[in-house]
Amino acid sequence: MSTVIYYYTGTGNSLWTARTLAEKLGDTELVPMHRMNTGSNASEADAVGLVFPVHIWGIPSLVRNFLQTMEKRPGAYYFAVAVNGGQVARTLVQLKELMAEDNLTLSAGFDIMFPSNYIPWGGPVPVERQRKLFTDATEKINVAASYISNRKAGLIEKGPMWQRVLFTGLYKLTYDRVKTLDVNFHIDGACSSCGICERVCPVKNITLEAGKPVWHGNCEQCLACIQWCPETCIQYGKKTKNYERYHHPEVKVKDVFRELLQ
Ligand SMILES: Cc1cc2nc3c(=O)[nH]c(=O)nc-3n(C[C@H](O)[C@H](O)[C@H](O)COP(=O)(O)O)c2cc1C
Numbered sequence: 245m246s247t248v249i250y251y252y253t254g255t256g257n258s259l260w261t262a263r264t265l266a267e268k269l270g271d272t273e274l275v276p277m278h279r280m281n282t283g284s285n286a287s288e289a290d291a292v293g294l295v296f297p298v299h300i301w302g303i304p305s306l307v308r309n310f311l312q313t314m315e316k317r318p319g320a321y322y323f324a325v326a327v328n329g330g331q332v333a334r335t336l337v338q339l340k341e342l343m344a345e346d347n348l349t350l351s352a353g354f355d356i357m358f359p360s361n362y363i364p365w366g367g368p369v370p371v372e373r374q375r376k377l378f379t380d381a382t383e384k385i386n387v388a389a390s391y392i393s394n395r396k397a398g399l400i401e402k403g404p405m406w407q408r409v410l411f412t413g414l415y416k417l418t419y420d421r422v423k424t425l426d427v428n429f430h431i432d433g434a435c436s437s438c439g440i441c442e443r444v445c446p447v448k449n450i451t452l453e454a455g456k457p458v459w460h461g462n463c464e465q466c467l468a469c470i471q472w473c474p475e476t477c478i479q480y481g482k483k484t485k486n487y488e489r490y491h492h493p494e495v496k497v498k499d500v501f502r503e504l505l506q
Pocket residue numbers: 252253254255256257258259296297298299300301302327328329330331332358359360361362465466467492
């Protein structure tokens with residue numbers, strides 16, 4: 245039995261989840277969603293996992309695009325982890341439905357909570373709370389690994405009814421607007437032109453012009469650029485200059501460089 249896990253991450257929570265799950269499952273290859281199937285042994289794996297963050301109460305567009313190009317193997321065992329900040333809403337049900345259109349069965353979908361990286365609404369929760377979330381997430385990954393190892397089927401986790409009703413509408417309303425929300429990014433302070441923002445952007449939406457980042461209207465809103473900026477000089481709107489930055493403490497910036505994602 246072997247597994248391939250495709251992952252997408254902005255600030256490392258999903259990458260850490262994918263890595264931890266891979267360790268527990270054994271014989272698992274990790275592939276960034278941007279690298280697609282190139283150079284991986286995906287075709288040989290009998291289990292296929294998708295690990296990604298919940299964005300605006302649903303599946304990020306990068307993941308939806310990945311699903312369209314992913315090798316489709318109706319005989320494989322498919323599972324997913326929706327990494328989130330406490331509101332998974334209908335994300336995994338949405339994924340199951342999308343996959344069904346391609347005659348693929350999502351056998352298991354797990355909702356795992358981490359510190360939220362959505363900095364426009366505030367900085368990360370206090371360190372003590374983060375530690376508790378990491379401990380709980382590890383326990384949940386253990387449960388998921390056992391379920392997956394036994395190739396069990398039927399568990400698709402979802403948020404309460406109020407979340408599913410209210411937020412599914414909001415997801416639909418905002419989905420098409422996400423790409424251009426990068427108009428809210430700007431530089432405030434001493435940019436050292438290090439280029440990290442450019443390298444962590446999964447969709448090449450940032451280039452350095454005259455040594456400063458420019459966003460090009462094709463944003464995934466993963467927030468990697470603002471969260472990983474070593475000078476804390478990228479801001480989003482007016483409030484983020486007051487907020488601490490966040491990334492998973494066991495993930496390094498080079499682990500999310502786009503070069504890895506090609
Ligand atoms: C644009 C955006 C939208 C988000 N929307 C949600 C959401 O609807 N529900 C939720 O629980 N968390 C939401 N989050 C929080 C992330 O899902 C959460 O922090 C996740 O752990 C980030 O994973 P990553 O570190 O792999 O990028 C959102 C984050 C971003 C950047």
